Amino acid sequence: MTAPLHEARPAGPGGALPDTQQGMRRRNLARVLHAVRAEGPLSRAAVASRIGLTRAAVSTLVDELIRSGLLEELGPERPGRVGRPGSALAVSGRGPAGLGAEVGVDHLAVCAVDLRGTTRARAIRQGANRGRSPRPVLAELTELIRQVVTEAEAEGLYPAGLAVAVPGLVARDARTVVRAPNLGWHDTDLGPLLPSGTPLTVDNEANFGALAELWLGDGTPRDFLHVSAEIGIGAAVVVDGGLLRGTRGFAGELGHVPVRPDGPECACGGRGCLEQYAGEEAVLRAAGLEPDEDRVGLLAGRAAEGDEDVRRALRDAGTALGVALTGAVNLLDPETVVLGGELSGLAPWLLPSLRDELTRRTAGSACPVSVSRLGPEGPLLGAAHSVVRAVLDDPAAFARRA
Amino acid sequence: MTAPLHEARPAGPGGALPDTQQGMRRRNLARVLHAVRAEGPLSRAAVASRIGLTRAAVSTLVDELIRSGLLEELGPERPGRVGRPGSALAVSGRGPAGLGAEVGVDHLAVCAVDLRGTTRARAIRQGANRGRSPRPVLAELTELIRQVVTEAEAEGLYPAGLAVAVPGLVARDARTVVRAPNLGWHDTDLGPLLPSGTPLTVDNEANFGALAELWLGDGTPRDFLHVSAEIGIGAAVVVDGGLLRGTRGFAGELGHVPVRPDGPECACGGRGCLEQYAGEEAVLRAAGLEPDEDRVGLLAGRAAEGDEDVRRALRDAGTALGVALTGAVNLLDPETVVLGGELSGLAPWLLPSLRDELTRRTAGSACPVSVSRLGPEGPLLGAAHSVVRAVLDDPAAFARRA
DNA sequence: CTAATTTGTAAATCGGCATGACGAAATAGC
DNA sequence: GCTATTTCGTCATGCCGATTTACAAATTAG
Numbered sequence: 001m002t003a004p005l006h007e008a009r010p011a012g013p014g015g016a017l018p019d020t021q022q023g024m025r026r027r028n029l030a031r032v033l034h035a036v037r038a039e040g041p042l043s044r045a046a047v048a049s050r051i052g053l054t055r056a057a058v059s060t061l062v063d064e065l066i067r068s069g070l071l072e073e074l075g076p077e078r079p080g081r082v083g084r085p086g087s088a089l090a091v092s093g094r095g096p097a098g099l100g101a102e103v104g105v106d107h108l109a110v111c112a113v114d115l116r117g118t119t120r121a122r123a124i125r126q127g128a129n130r131g132r133s134p135r136p137v138l139a140e141l142t143e144l145i146r147q148v149v150t151e152a153e154a155e156g157l158y159p160a161g162l163a164v165a166v167p168g169l170v171a172r173d174a175r176t177v178v179r180a181p182n183l184g185w186h187d188t189d190l191g192p193l194l195p196s197g198t199p200l201t202v203d204n205e206a207n208f209g210a211l212a213e214l215w216l217g218d219g220t221p222r223d224f225l226h227v228s229a230e231i232g233i234g235a236a237v238v239v240d241g242g243l244l245r246g247t248r249g250f251a252g253e254l255g256h257v258p259v260r261p262d263g264p265e266c267a268c269g270g271r272g273c274l275e276q277y278a279g280e281e282a283v284l285r286a287a288g289l290e291p292d293e294d295r296v297g298l299l300a301g302r303a304a305e306g307d308e309d310v311r312r313a314l315r316d317a318g319t320a321l322g323v324a325l326t327g328a329v330n331l332l333d334p335e336t337v338v339l340g341g342e343l344s345g346l347a348p349w350l351l352p353s354l355r356d357e358l359t360r361r362t363a364g365s366a367c368p369v370s371v372s373r374l375g376p377e378g379p380l381l382g383a384a385h386s387v388v389r390a391v392l393d394d395p396a397a398f399a400r401r402a
Numbered sequence: 403m404t405a406p407l408h409e410a411r412p413a414g415p416g417g418a419l420p421d422t423q424q425g426m427r428r429r430n431l432a433r434v435l436h437a438v439r440a441e442g443p444l445s446r447a448a449v450a451s452r453i454g455l456t457r458a459a460v461s462t463l464v465d466e467l468i469r470s471g472l473l474e475e476l477g478p479e480r481p482g483r484v485g486r487p488g489s490a491l492a493v494s495g496r497g498p499a500g501l502g503a504e505v506g507v508d509h510l511a512v513c514a515v516d517l518r519g520t521t522r523a524r525a526i527r528q529g530a531n532r533g534r535s536p537r538p539v540l541a542e543l544t545e546l547i548r549q550v551v552t553e554a555e556a557e558g559l560y561p562a563g564l565a566v567a568v569p570g571l572v573a574r575d576a577r578t579v580v581r582a583p584n585l586g587w588h589d590t591d592l593g594p595l596l597p598s599g600t601p602l603t604v605d606n607e608a609n610f611g612a613l614a615e616l617w618l619g620d621g622t623p624r625d626f627l628h629v630s631a632e633i634g635i636g637a638a639v640v641v642d643g644g645l646l647r648g649t650r651g652f653a654g655e656l657g658h659v660p661v662r663p664d665g666p667e668c669a670c671g672g673r674g675c676l677e678q679y680a681g682e683e684a685v686l687r688a689a690g691l692e693p694d695e696d697r698v699g700l701l702a703g704r705a706a707e708g709d710e711d712v713r714r715a716l717r718d719a720g721t722a723l724g725v726a727l728t729g730a731v732n733l734l735d736p737e738t739v740v741l742g743g744e745l746s747g748l749a750p751w752l753l754p755s756l757r758d759e760l761t762r763r764t765a766g767s768a769c770p771v772s773v774s775r776l777g778p779e780g781p782l783l784g785a786a787h788s789v790v791r792a793v794l795d796d797p798a799a800f801a802r803r804a
Numbered sequence: 805c806t807a808a809t810t811t812g813t814a815a816a817t818c819g820g821c822a823t824g825a826c827g828a829a830a831t832a833g834c
Numbered sequence: 835g836c837t838a839t840t841t842c843g844t845c846a847t848g849c850c851g852a853t854t855t856a857c858a859a860a861t862t863a864g
Binding site for chain 3 (some may be wrong): 019021043045055058059079081082083084085086087395
């Protein structure tokens with residue numbers, strides 16, 4: 001069960017997994033759990049009609065889920081309609097929990113989320129990690145994780161997995177950081193440096209942010225583009241409720257989409273990449289500011305104060321983003337574009353020019369652009385919830401308390 | 403079964419379809435059929451070990467497939483190894499057939515492909531369709547279809563579905579042509595104008611071309627970008643063996659990716675779109691040629707003759723394509739980029755500058771670019787095979803001869 | 805208070821795959 | 835050539851899981 005949590009799609013008919021009765025049972029357990037979680041307290045009969053199985057079948061499935069501690073009987077429903085009232089079922093608040101962790105450039109954070117989706121424990125530590133080597137940073141993170149775990153265990157939860165968000169590119173093995181420029185890490189397997197015992201997943205924070213938006217955003221569709229800017233500018237592509245990762249796991253590198261093919265040279269080898277117009281450094285330079293620790297906060301502050309240089313820099317960045325997103329929208333035809341992560345704080349000054357550029361260039365089929373409600377919380381929540389989803393998707397694999 | 407044939411991915415655990423024993427049976431039938439089709443003649447035991455079921459289970463599945471006329475017993479295998487030789491099974495050459503049709507700008511084509519993947523009947527009619535209204539064109543096409551169907555029926559095949567490739571954008575209902583500029587069609591439901599009786603799917607020819615590449619191309623991976631140029635420049639995005647269609651079904655509009663944001667105005671409302679540098683008209687103009695009927699053929703001919711103007715125009719188009727593809731590759735991280743359709747004829751003159759531009763701009767992670775072996779045959783074959791795939795994916799739904 | 809309706813469960817049934825055993829058909833070893 | 839061995843395909847049997855049917859329990863409608 002260390003397999004990459006929450007990959008986009010199950011194997012097709014050509015897949016190699018045999019289709020046996022145990023598999024059917026497992027999938028049906030997942031369906032019951034999903035239904036109860038998604039639509040609040042539900043009776044067995046209600047679940048049965050939702051997922052298309054008979055009441056009898058659902059009964060045995062529910063029994064098994066209750067015995068495993070994943071489902072809970074809340075007692076008889078208040079009867080409003082005719083007929084015997086059902087017994088309300090809810091996802092347990094005391095079963096497995098998803099551990100999410102975030103390695104930020106200037107902070108570490110950990111949280112535990114239960115199956116219901118509520119955050120039950122959390123810990124944050126401020127402090128610049130830029131340039132520190134992985135070992136001490138992850139030792140601190142491990143300490144925070146232990147705190148959160150004991151806190152969660154006091155409430156009857158047990159960790160079902162750990163998902164770590166990092167500001168960098170992660171290999172498809174979901175453990176190795178290929179490069180994280182803002183930390184100075186490269187080709188580091190985080191596995192040995194983090195607590196073992198629970199399955200581990202490491203991923204780009206932009207990806208987790210997008211998943212958070214998918215699972216927790218209000219009304220976010222199953223097909224969208226999630227743009228964030230932590231390391232350079234990353235876009236996560238969500239297709240049919242799953243993340244598009246790419247062959248090497250590098251999908252979503254919006255930062256190096258060419259905006260002006262003859263523009264200034266970029267470290268990537270190209271010219272006029274988006275990053276040179278809308279990247280943090282570029283915007284700071286255009287605004288006439290010196291790089292600082294809390295770069296985004298600085299920009300937002302100055303812009304709010306009315307600093308015309310900063311505002312113009314952000315407007316221009318928005319325009320460049322609009323050009324790059326035009327390409328992406330043409331290619332992917334997403335339902336919406338969502339600005340998330342740190343970017344959401346700058347949205348008020350980026351959005352107008354961005355929308356302008358995008359809608360002008362995609363006259364016929366304008367794609368709405370919105371701002372994530374989750375903001376900088378996204379990656380951490382997405383990480384924790386990715387574990388929760390893994391449990392919901394295959395409860396049999398995570399059950400305890402037989 | 404009129405549902406869009408061959409959508410990318412099955413519903414996840416949240417899906418609404420109940421998971422019952424019949425469903426399991428159906429999936430296992432598909433697995434057996436897929437295994438036999440993919441790996442040549444196979445004994446029951448070999449199938450069993452391939453797909454992870456027992457010999458006994460496979461036996462009953464095979465019986466059912468033989469009774470349905472989808473599988474055929476070829477007789478005992480030549481024994482090379484110790485032990486009783488198995489009885490070779492092969493996909494039937496006399497079961498259901500996929501009908502593929504193509505509405506081209508200057509031709510109509512129809513073919514029938516059996517489950518084995520071999521084309522068993524075909525019909526082509528040359529003739530310019532530019533500007534003709536849908537009804538007479540589809541009447542002609544229907545005539546061709548009838549020819550192919552009677553020809554196929556003479557060989558013991560029966561049509562399992564009809565897939566039509568058109569040079570234009572198709573709505574997600576897979577029946578309505580939203581706009582096909584080169585034909586002059588817009589918002590036309592093709593359903594009533596085509597033979598009923600078999601399930602119908604209409605799709606963009608670029609999409610079918612990409613599927614053909616996926617299914618018939620040699621060594622093509624499950625994640626790639628397929629670029630063709632029939633109407634403007636279309637790219638089909640194949641992710642994990644499925645087509646990415648987009649919310650409105652318009653994904654892959656590479657033609658309007660901005661290449662030079664301040665370039666000349668485009669009909670789409672933008673500026674400097676790829677189409678203005680690598681579109682047919684633009685290239686013809688840059689080469690100093692007049693638009694002609696067989697535009698691609700003209701270009702290829704002149705380039706082969708050594709016409710320096712044409713070659714330069716194609717080189718420049720390749721460069722522009724490279725810029726646009728840099729964006730796409732950064733965003734999607736595909737395993738390869740494949741040039742298909744009519745474009746493959748121009749590849750010798752496009753490729754060098756295209757590769758140059760693309761590899762320079764994506765220094766670290768160069769993405770290989772190749773040319774489709776199928777060429778202009780792609781869309782028609784892809785259409786027919788999409789029907790065949792639908793049968794392979796759910797044989798129970800298409801079985802006859804109970 | 806009775807009829808109707810809905811829920812949850814228990815018993816019987818059915819469908820589908822696994823298991824184990826067996827005959828059939830080949831090779832390997834003597 | 836004969837026997838042992840291996841592999842294939844097919845039974846009979848059993849298990850697992852969902853369905854069907856029936857029924858008691860709990861509510862509303864009249």
